[in-house]
Amino acid sequence: MRKVWKSLAGAVSALAIAAAGLVGVATASADDTTDSTASGSDSITITNLAPGDTYAAYELLTVTGASGTGADAKVAYALNSKYTAVLQQVTGQTTPAGIIDYISKLPDDAFTGAGSSATTGGDAAAVRSFAASVMAAIKDAKLEPDQVQTAAAGATSVTFDLPLGYYLFNQTVNGAPSTNTNSSFIVNTNLSGSQSIAAKRGTVTLTKKVKDNDPNGDVTGSTTWIDSADYNIGDKVPYILVGTIPANYSSFDTFKYVFTDTLSKGLTLDQSSIQVNVVNNPNTSTASAQNITKYFTVATSTNADGQTVLTLTNDNLKAIQTADDGTAANIGPNTQIVVSYDATLNSNAVIAGDGNPNTASLTFSDNASNDGSGETTSTTPEDKVAVFTYKVDVNKTFDVGKPADNDLPQFTLYKYTGTDANPTASSEGWVEYTNGLETSATKTVTANADGTYTLSFQGLDAGTYKLVESHTPGGYNTAAPEVFTINADHEITSDDPKLLGTTSPNVTLNIQNTSGSMLPSTGGIGTTLFYGIGAVLVLAAGIGLVVAVRRRRA
Structure with missing residues (x-):
C-alpha cells in the first residue's frame, strides 16, 4: 500500500543519534504525485569507522516515487512488508498511512548532543527511542538485515549499495572493543545521489599516573604526573586514574563505569584518601573539579597473588545529577572522571628490579544500540605505573686481624637535605636517615659465617647520603665518612616502566679499617x-x- 508522504524526508534526513553523527543529505517532501524515476539504487557510505566495525541495514520504507531536488524535492513512500508488523508494534498504528504519519512527526531539530544540527550530528532522544524500539522488535521477530557490511583491515568506512528507501542502520560489531563504544542507530532516507554519513564513534580511555616526590632526584623539578617514581619505604605515594567520556555519551540511557586497580604487595592502600571528581574542561586554564565520590561503591579484595584489588563502581553515570556540594554535575564528552588516592610503600617492597607496579583498567557500557543499559561492556587495556626504591650495601674489611665479636663496627646513615649542589661530609644539611623498614639510622656490622663483614640499608629514595663510622673497634683507626649518591634513572613515560641503563642504582661501598701504629718492644x-x-x-x-x-x- 502506498502513501505519498509530504515533509517526511525533511525529518528523516536529520534523524541521527549523537554517536552516529548523521551528515544530512537529501531533503525531500512529497505531494499527491509520484515519479517512476525513483526506481533504482544508490549508495550510502558510513565513515569514521575502525577495521572490523560491522553495520546492518534494514529498509523500513521503500521509495516509490520522487521528483525535484533540494527544498522542492517530493517523495512518495510505501511500507516494506517485511517490517510491517514491527512498525505496527512500535508506532501503535495499524495502517501504512498512520505509521508514516507517526514517523513524519518525529522531531528533526531536537539536537542536544555533540552537534547542533543535522549536518554536525546531534541527539534527538525521540528518534533514538524509536530506533531502539524498532531494532528490539526486529530482533524479537528474528528478521535478518537486508544488507551487512564490515570495514576491512585498514579501512575506515563501509559502503552500502541500496534500493532507494528509508533505512535503519545498526552497528552489530565493534571492531575496536577495548576503547570504543558502538555507534548508535542511524536512520536516513537514501535518495538519488551517493551519500556519506560520519559515525560519531565514542572512545573511552583510561590513564594511570604517579607523582614523584623528589625534585632533586631522577626527574629534576618534577611535580607532574608520570609513569614511574622512586620513594623511601614508608612514604605515601599519590596516584590518579583518569577516565574519559565517549563522544556518543548522550546516546546512552544508562552508562556503567567501573575502575579496577591492582596494587602490588609492596603498596598499602589508604582507603580514606580515595576521591572521585568530575573534571570539567580538562587540560585548560578553566578546568574545575566536582566531587562525586559518594556515587561510587568502593570495594577491596585480595587476589591469588596476595595483591590488593581496588574497584570503584558506578552502575549509571547518567543518574548523577549533583556533585557532593549540591551543584549540578556536568558529565559529558568534555569531562573526565578522575580517581585519586594514596598508597604507602611498605616493607614488602621490591628493591630496584622491576619495582612495585600497579595496573588499572576501566570497564564501561559499550553499545548505544542496546540503550546503553549495561547489557554489554568493554574494558580498556591495562595501564601500568611503577614505584622504585633502592639500597646501599657495605663490605667491611680490616687490614690486619679482625675485631672482637662484641666490638664490631657501627655505622650511621645520613641523608642530605641542604642546598649544596655537591655536598661534602662537612656540609650543613645532613640528617640521620630512617624509613619504614630501617627504623634506626645506626646499624652494627654483621659477622658472616664465611668470615666476611657486611651491612645494608634498604628502601632508600634517590638522593645523596653519607655513611659515618660511629663506633670503631679497639685497635683500629676510624674510617673516613663516605658520601655517595643514588642516581635513579627510570622510564617516566611508558606502558611498562623499567629502570634504565645497564647498572643498578643500588650502591655498594667497600670500607676498610686499618690497624694502629706498631707498639715498642718489651x-x-x-x-x-x-x-x-x-x-x-x-x-x-x-x-x-x-x-x-x-x-x-x-
Missing part, C-alpha cells in the same frame, strides 16, 4: 738503648785503662 724504652750505652761505657773504660798504664811506665 722493656720500656728498649734494650737496644741500654746496649748502646753499655758499649760506650766499656769503650770509655778501655781508653782510661790505656792512659793509666802509660802514665805508670812514664
